[in-house]
Amino acid sequence: MAAFPLSDLTSPLRVAPGPIDLSAVETDATPGFDGDKGDGEKALQELAPELEELQERLFADGTADGRRSILLVLQGMDTSGKGGTLRSTVGLMDPQGVRITSFKAPTEEERKHDFLWRITKALPPEGLVGVFDRSHYEDVLIARVRELAPPDEIRRRYQAINDWEADLVEQGTTIIKCMLHISAAEQKERLLARLDDPTKHWKYNPGDVDERELWPAYQEAYELAIERTNTDIAPWHVIPADRKWYRNLAIGTLLLDALRAFDLSWPEADFDVEHEKQRLLDEKPL
């Protein structure tokens, strides 16, 4: 059992309806959590056993005609910590029950279809926790900033996303949408740190700096996307992400909160337990 009420953390992260001004959201804050780094890391480790157990219940439920699943959507600028979240928080769960998809620029085949085609193919089956490292939101983020689609099409997509997410929720999926929010100064530090460390050069791509130069346009695209797709059934969360430990704890808390809300019991046996015991106890030597 977590030592603090989960809602302390989850409530302030949830974006209120209406326009959002990302510049007013502090990237190095730790809303809902009073402790320091050590406390935060400890708190995450304390969540882990319940996270694991409830994830196993979800998995079990999926094997027994349950229809529930979780879809965790991770969005954020380069270096905002999507990969670190996968390692540190998603990695706490049983890998059998997790399906991670990293979306890159669409392939030629994918571009022939509607933007939601490849996304739909990657949805988690019943009982699983699906995690999107980038997602359909790129189609209203980079697509807007880089003018990969005309404004009318971007507007159409907000609504298409809302309809598609509503269907998904209707089918039993809980969608957790997170924007990992870092400052431009923090990104600069992280990019310079990658350049200073030869074991990190493979993570660095000069193209990331081209995108960085469009920082204000990206922030605006995020604000618009969040406002237009911040629905009751699939709300957005903005996670202050300059502090990695807080980011990890926040996402762990959101996952645990969603799992708790399923309120799942273990599936009941669909066979005669006593008969099966006797069968094993009475068996002839093999």
Place this chain on the structure above:
Amino acid sequence: MAAFPLSDLTSPLRVAPGPIDLSAVETDATPGFDGDKGDGEKALQELAPELEELQERLFADGTADGRRSILLVLQGMDTSGKGGTLRSTVGLMDPQGVRITSFKAPTEEERKHDFLWRITKALPPEGLVGVFDRSHYEDVLIARVRELAPPDEIRRRYQAINDWEADLVEQGTTIIKCMLHISAAEQKERLLARLDDPTKHWKYNPGDVDERELWPAYQEAYELAIERTNTDIAPWHVIPADRKWYRNLAIGTLLLDALRAFDLSWPEADFDVEHEKQRLLDEKPL
């Protein structure tokens, strides 16, 4: 750095060429490791940092035109611990770099194709660690025991597997084939334990006991499959698996050994590092 030479463990697990008598391989032994459960769990945790680092190097290599990957094949009777291995050992690695596939009975569509069709589709891309929970070996195991295919076809499949695996190794994949070896008595205990615990009933399937009654036929099918497909380039390992901690440590050791053998360095930057630093340091305010 692991505190014991990996080869102490990996060598005795590797199956020697020629016929194998599984009944002569003790299922509760701990070959190559002197310690007890506590020591074994500690040893696995001590492997973890190097396992993680080398897995990241493999992943990095995959992003930089490297062609290497790992395919861990887990086979074993029901309750032998395939799921536990995924949780405890595979779960030590970064989930971004791992792709787990659990093979069930083939679907109608899959049955229309050659048995290796669905297996090939599940292969790990470059840089990844693919894990098969059951595999193409079911097509010479249950297929033989349950006579799902005629003897001629089973014989053809041994060779088809060897050819297919040779291609895979040629393309850069290291294949680690493991049979998790438990005794019939241990399986009985584990099945009874599942029946005694309502939180485990979902894992129990009366059909598993039908298969159990064919224990000797399965052992023979394993012996034949192992002998016929125990090649130099993709050898078999029989892992004594009555002790879960030893099984976890053994698989962790085999993974680490395979990763070490790649002897990968970090990819070199394909951009001008100093130029990129200056670009960031000289940028105009965003």
